[in-house]
Amino acid sequence: MMQDVWTQLGPTIAAIMFSWTMYQNYFPHELRGHIRRYTDKLVSYFYPYMHIIFHEYESEGWFERSKAYVAIERYLSKNSCTQAKRLKANTVKDGQSLVLTMDDHEEITDEYKGEKVWWISSQKAANRQTIALWKEDDKRYFKLKFHRKHxxxxxxxxxKYVLDEGKAISVRERQRKLYTNNKGEEGGGYRYRGWRMWSGVLFEHPSTFDTLAMDPNKKQEIMDDLQTFSKSKEYYAKIGKAWKRGYLLxxxxxxxxxxxxxxMANFMQYDVYDLELTSVKDNTELRKLLIDTTSKSIIVIEDIDCSLDLTGQREKNKKKDEEDNKEKNENDAIKEKLKRGEAKENKSEVTLSGLLNFIDGLWSAIGGERLIVFTTNYVEKLDPALIRRGRMDKHIVLSYCCFESFKVLAHNYLDVVESYVHFPEIRRLLGEANMTPADIAENLMPKSSKENADTCLERLIKALETAKExxxxxxxxEEEEKAKAEKEKEEKEEKKKEVAATEEAKNADKENGDVSKG
Incomplete structure (x- = not known):
C-alpha cells in the first residue's frame, strides 16, 4: 500500500521540481514579481498573521548589539524558563547573574490585554563563501507573530511595554561599573566587534553619605541637590538645558x-567613568569617549590641575616661552624642535576649548542624566573659564576635619558618641590644629585587637597636639624667614641709596671741576 502511494507521488514531486526550476531560470524577473505579489495576497487572505523582525545587530551599528534586541531578550527571559524546551545561558553586560533565554528556533507565547502573540527565536546562516571575521557570523533575530486585526x-x-519592561529588568539586575578610558593605540585604528573605548570593573566602593566625614547640614544639602537633579528631566527640557550637572570638589x-x-555614585546608583585626560589623544577622541558613556553615570576627572595645561597661567607661559626662544641660538632651536617632535606622539593634544565643549558643548547633551565631577587640590590654579557657574554648577569645599566631621568618624570607627570623656579635649584641639579626615581616621583605627576606644582617642589627642606644635x-x-627677607630687602635698598648718593656726589664733583677749568 505504502509503495503504491510513493509510486504515485514520485512523478508529482518530479513535475513540481521541474516546474520550479523552469520558473526560476526562464521566467522574466518582472513576471516573477507580479506572480509573487499576487501569491502573497492570496496567502494573506487565508493566513491572517503579521510578522515583525528584530535583528541582533543593526546595519548601522554592526559592532554593538541592537538595544531593542537586548531589551526583548531580557523581557522574554521570564517566560523562556517555563515555556521553551531548549534554553541558552548568557552573561549580559553589567548583569549580576546568568540570563536564561530560549535557544534558536524556539517559540514561546505572550499575552497583552487578553490578546495572544508568539515570539520565535531564529537565525539566518551567513554566506560561508565569504571570509568570516568573527567566530559567530550567523545573524540572529526575534520574530514577533500576531493577528493582523491587533x-x-x-x-x-x-x-513600547516590552522595550520598557526589558530595560527595567536590565536596570534592576545590573551591577554598577567603574570604567577607565583605554588609550587610542590599544584599540588600533579599527574598532572591531567587542572593542570598547572604556574598560570596566565592578564598582564596589563602600563609601556612603552615612560614612562620609562632613558636617551633617552640608551633607544633606548635597544629597538634596542630587535628588532634585535626578527628578528634573522635564524641568531641564523646559528651560532648554542639557540634563547634566557639574560638581567641583x-x-x-x-x-x-x-x-x-x-x-555620590552609591547614593544615585550611577556608574562611574574615571577619565584620564593625559591618555586622550585629542579633542576628537575626547568627544568619542563622551558619546560612548551611558546615562545615569558620573564622569570624573581627578586632579584636573595636574592633568593638562588648563591653569590660569596660559598667557604667562606663552610669553615666557617666546622670551626663551629669542634667547636661544640657532643650534639650540634645532635641538628643541627635534625634542618636541619626539615627544609629540606621546603628548595629549586635548585643549582647553575641547574640554569646555566636552563639558557644556553641543555633544554634552547626548544621553542625558550625567554628573561631571572635577577634583583639585589647588582651585586657584585652574582657568576661570573651566570652573565658572554653568559649567561647574556646584562648588564643594572639602577642608580640614571639624568637630562635626570627627563625630562621624568616631562613630564609624569606634562606635562612640559625643558624651565620651575625650570629646571636649578633641573639640578644643580641632579648633587649634589642622588635620585632614584621612589623618584623623588613621589615628582612630585600632592597630591591634588589644586597643580600645580610649587608646585610639588618646593617640588622636597626641597627634593633634603634635600637629599644633x-x-x-x-x-x-615662616615669620622669621619673612622678617629676614624684609631685612635683606631693606639692606639692599640702603645699599642702593648709598650707591646712588656716591654716584651723585661723583657727578657733582666732576661738574664742579669742569666749571673751574672753564
Whole structure:
C-alpha cells in the first residue's frame, strides 16, 4: 500500500521540481514579481498573521548589539524558563547573574490585554563563501507573530511595554561599573566587534553619605541637590538645558574628595567613568569617549590641575616661552624642535576649548542624566573659564576635619558618641590644629585587637597636639624667614641709596671741576 502511494507521488514531486526550476531560470524577473505579489495576497487572505523582525545587530551599528534586541531578550527571559524546551545561558553586560533565554528556533507565547502573540527565536546562516571575521557570523533575530486585526495594539502600546519592561529588568539586575578610558593605540585604528573605548570593573566602593566625614547640614544639602537633579528631566527640557550637572570638589589632599565621588555614585546608583585626560589623544577622541558613556553615570576627572595645561597661567607661559626662544641660538632651536617632535606622539593634544565643549558643548547633551565631577587640590590654579557657574554648577569645599566631621568618624570607627570623656579635649584641639579626615581616621583605627576606644582617642589627642606644635613652629619659622627677607630687602635698598648718593656726589664733583677749568 505504502509503495503504491510513493509510486504515485514520485512523478508529482518530479513535475513540481521541474516546474520550479523552469520558473526560476526562464521566467522574466518582472513576471516573477507580479506572480509573487499576487501569491502573497492570496496567502494573506487565508493566513491572517503579521510578522515583525528584530535583528541582533543593526546595519548601522554592526559592532554593538541592537538595544531593542537586548531589551526583548531580557523581557522574554521570564517566560523562556517555563515555556521553551531548549534554553541558552548568557552573561549580559553589567548583569549580576546568568540570563536564561530560549535557544534558536524556539517559540514561546505572550499575552497583552487578553490578546495572544508568539515570539520565535531564529537565525539566518551567513554566506560561508565569504571570509568570516568573527567566530559567530550567523545573524540572529526575534520574530514577533500576531493577528493582523491587533496591529494597532501590538505595534504601539505592546512593543513600547516590552522595550520598557526589558530595560527595567536590565536596570534592576545590573551591577554598577567603574570604567577607565583605554588609550587610542590599544584599540588600533579599527574598532572591531567587542572593542570598547572604556574598560570596566565592578564598582564596589563602600563609601556612603552615612560614612562620609562632613558636617551633617552640608551633607544633606548635597544629597538634596542630587535628588532634585535626578527628578528634573522635564524641568531641564523646559528651560532648554542639557540634563547634566557639574560638581567641583576642591581642598587639601586627604579631605575626602574621592570618597565623596563614591558616596555620590552609591547614593544615585550611577556608574562611574574615571577619565584620564593625559591618555586622550585629542579633542576628537575626547568627544568619542563622551558619546560612548551611558546615562545615569558620573564622569570624573581627578586632579584636573595636574592633568593638562588648563591653569590660569596660559598667557604667562606663552610669553615666557617666546622670551626663551629669542634667547636661544640657532643650534639650540634645532635641538628643541627635534625634542618636541619626539615627544609629540606621546603628548595629549586635548585643549582647553575641547574640554569646555566636552563639558557644556553641543555633544554634552547626548544621553542625558550625567554628573561631571572635577577634583583639585589647588582651585586657584585652574582657568576661570573651566570652573565658572554653568559649567561647574556646584562648588564643594572639602577642608580640614571639624568637630562635626570627627563625630562621624568616631562613630564609624569606634562606635562612640559625643558624651565620651575625650570629646571636649578633641573639640578644643580641632579648633587649634589642622588635620585632614584621612589623618584623623588613621589615628582612630585600632592597630591591634588589644586597643580600645580610649587608646585610639588618646593617640588622636597626641597627634593633634603634635600637629599644633608643628604648626606653631612652622608659623614661627615662616615669620622669621619673612622678617629676614624684609631685612635683606631693606639692606639692599640702603645699599642702593648709598650707591646712588656716591654716584651723585661723583657727578657733582666732576661738574664742579669742569666749571673751574672753564
Amino acid at each position: 496591529r494597532e495594539l501590538i505595534t504601539n502600546p505592546y512593543l 576642591y581642598g587639601p589632599p586627604g579631605t575626602g574628595k574621592s570618597s565623596m565621588i563614591a558616596a 608643628e604648626a606653631k613652629l612652622k608659623a614661627e619659622k
